[in-house]
Amino acid sequence: MEQLFGSVAVVPTIFTLLAVLAGVLCYLYAPYWGVRKVPGPPAIPLVGHLPLLAKYGPDLFSVLAKQYGPIFRFHMGRQPLIIVADPELCREVGIKKFKDIPNRSIPSPISASPLHQKGLFFTRDGRWSTMRNTILSVYQPSHLASLVPTMQEFIQSATQNLQDEEDITFSNLSLRLATDVIGQAAFGVTFGMSKPQSTETSPTSSSKFSNQDTSNTDEVSDFINQHMYSTTQLKMDLSGSFSIILGLLVPILQEPFRQILMRIPGTMDWKVERTNRKLSGRLDEIVVKRMEAKERGSKDFLSSILNARESETVSKNVFTPDYISAVTYEHLLAGSATTAFTLSSIVYLVAGHPEVEKKLLAEIDGFGSPDQVPTAQDLQQKFPYLDQVIKEAMRFYVVSPLVARETSKEVEIGGYLLPKGTWVWLALGVLAKDPKNFPEPHKFRPERFDPNCEEDKQRHPYSFIPFGIGPRSCIGQKFSLQEIKLSLIHLYRKYVFRHSPNMEKPLELEYGIVLNFKHGVKLRVISRT
Numbered sequence: 122m123e124q125l126f127g128s129v130a131v132v133p134t135i136f137t138l139l140a141v142l143a144g145v146l147c148y149l150y151a152p153y154w155g156v157r158k159v160p161g162p163p164a165i166p167l168v169g170h171l172p173l174l175a176k177y178g179p180d181l182f183s184v185l186a187k188q189y190g191p192i193f194r195f196h197m198g199r200q201p202l203i204i205v206a207d208p209e210l211c212r213e214v215g216i217k218k219f220k221d222i223p224n225r226s227i228p229s230p231i232s233a234s235p236l237h238q239k240g241l242f243f244t245r246d247g248r249w250s251t252m253r254n255t256i257l258s259v260y261q262p263s264h265l266a267s268l269v270p271t272m273q274e275f276i277q278s279a280t281q282n283l284q285d286e287e288d289i290t291f292s293n294l295s296l297r298l299a300t301d302v303i304g305q306a307a308f309g310v311t312f313g314m315s316k317p318q319s320t321e322t323s324p325t326s327s328s329k330f331s332n333q334d335t336s337n338t339d340e341v342s343d344f345i346n347q348h349m350y351s352t353t354q355l356k357m358d359l360s361g362s363f364s365i366i367l368g369l370l371v372p373i374l375q376e377p378f379r380q381i382l383m384r385i386p387g388t389m390d391w392k393v394e395r396t397n398r399k400l401s402g403r404l405d406e407i408v409v410k411r412m413e414a415k416e417r418g419s420k421d422f423l424s425s426i427l428n429a430r431e432s433e434t435v436s437k438n439v440f441t442p443d444y445i446s447a448v449t450y451e452h453l454l455a456g457s458a459t460t461a462f463t464l465s466s467i468v469y470l471v472a473g474h475p476e477v478e479k480k481l482l483a484e485i486d487g488f489g490s491p492d493q494v495p496t497a498q499d500l501q502q503k504f505p506y507l508d509q510v511i512k513e514a515m516r517f518y519v520v521s522p523l524v525a526r527e528t529s530k531e532v533e534i535g536g537y538l539l540p541k542g543t544w545v546w547l548a549l550g551v552l553a554k555d556p557k558n559f560p561e562p563h564k565f566r567p568e569r570f571d572p573n574c575e576e577d578k579q580r581h582p583y584s585f586i587p588f589g590i591g592p593r594s595c596i597g598q599k600f601s602l603q604e605i606k607l608s609l610i611h612l613y614r615k616y617v618f619r620h621s622p623n624m625e626k627p628l629e630l631e632y633g634i635v636l637n638f639k640h641g642v643k644l645r646v647i648s649r650t
């Protein structure tokens with residue numbers, strides 16, 4: 122009798138276990154089911170293809186494209202991504218079918234950070250288009266042209282102490298420079314980073330950080346350090362905080378675990394949370410102060426947005442203070458690491474190619490007297506070889522090798538029907554290394570971008586898209602190119618650079634929210650005078 126009751130009790134337990142197991146399997150495999158027909162390598166349960174990414178870095182996508190074709194499946198933990206590695210298909214996703222794929226998917230490193238979510242990058246649909254249209258008005262060519270003198274002042278300040286034969290970590294210098302320039306353009310504040318001994322006066326006469334004097338240099342560098350920390354913790358592989366890793370594997374558990382871990386001192390989640398809270402606090406402080414200011418001007422991004430909001434050209438519900446903080450912070454984030462990386466990679470590549478350097482110097486020296494600062498129009502028209510060098514360096518090291526998008530309804534791409542909510546990522550890095558459009562892709566050869574050469578004429582127009590594609594492409598493209606060109610012209614008028622013996626060969630890269638140098642770019646300065 123007892124035995125009978127025992128086995129009767131076991132049956133529901135087995136059913137419960139089976140139901141739980143089925144639930145877990147459904148949860149783990151549901152996103153895969155809708156896209157199972159898209160080809161891809163076999164995925165390890167839970168981690169998917171992340172170990173491959175950690176092992177090979179972004180080159181992995183070129184290898185997979187060769188094996189599986191222009192559209193393939195890659196599993197970031199539980200989440201399948203549909204990777205698009207063909208210029209025509211990128212045009213389809215980014216432009217032709219934009220209305221069905223208007224937003225970005227939110228990867229787990231970002232979903233851990235509300236500060237990052239409220240910027241333009243991750244806002245969606247109607248809110249995004251209202252925000253984007255307002256921000257676009259700040260990037261009119263006349264506004265950009267008016268920023269040339271400010272940019273030039275920071276560039277001069279950042280490079281004034283370079284010594285002949287000195288070894289420098291150029292990537293640090295360019296990050297400080299780009300942070301200062303964007304700090305001024307975004308917030309209207311001088312971070313004073315490009316002048317380490319900045320107890321002297323600032324290069325511009327505008328307000329200091331938090332509108333106080335230079336005595337808070339420590340506060341400034343603390344802010345920037347937090348900013349750097351918050352950026353570098355956003356890892357895309359398996360080296361992030363525990364909650365981020367969990368978010369990649371079992372997203373449903375990410376938030377509950379983050380809530381617990383951020384309360385346990387010493388954990389990475391605790392550190393990231395503290396840093397983000399401090400950063401948000403400081404940003405909110407700047408925004409509130411600027412909101413209250415009677416004379417705020419309109420030169421910097423934050424003031425322009427606040428002016429637009431007050432003149433009711435944009436709904437106050439769209440630009441609430443938290444969104445304003447996020448979008449301003451996003452400028453600091455998007456405008457510093459990307460521009461600095463690009464600047465460093467150009468100088469690094471030119472240092473290793475004397476024939477390119479010679480041609481570039483001839484063009485720059487031929488422009489005019491060494492103290493004639495080029496105008497925005499000069500920058501666009503009078504430096505054709507510089508343009509080629511910049512493009513080739515951006516092709517060689519694609520700072521943002523993957524661009525995230527998400528379908529908002531069922532849509533057909535490359536012969537596959539993708540359900541609503543599919544993560545579709547454009548592989549800009551793979552396009553840039555495809556020998557079909559770039560013969561001998563591992564050679565640094567700026568002349569391939571000469572508009573008169575056959576290679577350039579034959580190339581697919583969307584094979585080189587380092588700033589993305591379509592209505593959602595980079596809003597800061599012209600801003601960063603202006604800054605990069607001004608910096609290079611100023612630098613090469615005075616110096617050339619050689620690889621420092623302290624630098625590793627080949628250069629090692631790190632895959633975070635954008636590409637970065639693992640150990641920095643170390644160069645030797647050679648004065649030209």
Ligand code: HEM
Pocket residue numbers: 215241242243253451452455456457459460463520521524525587588589590591592593594595596597598600601
């Ligand atoms: C060399 C420098 C830069 C590179 C390579 C770069 C690259 C990119 C890429 C690839 C995207 C995604 C585009 C897409 O989805 O099609 C993007 C978006 C974006 N970038 Fe940049 N960027 C750079 C500099 C900047 C600067 C200086 C700013 C700010 C002033 C900025 C602000 C943004 C913003 C706000 C977005 C999101 C746009 C939207 O969703 O509407 N970027 N960038």
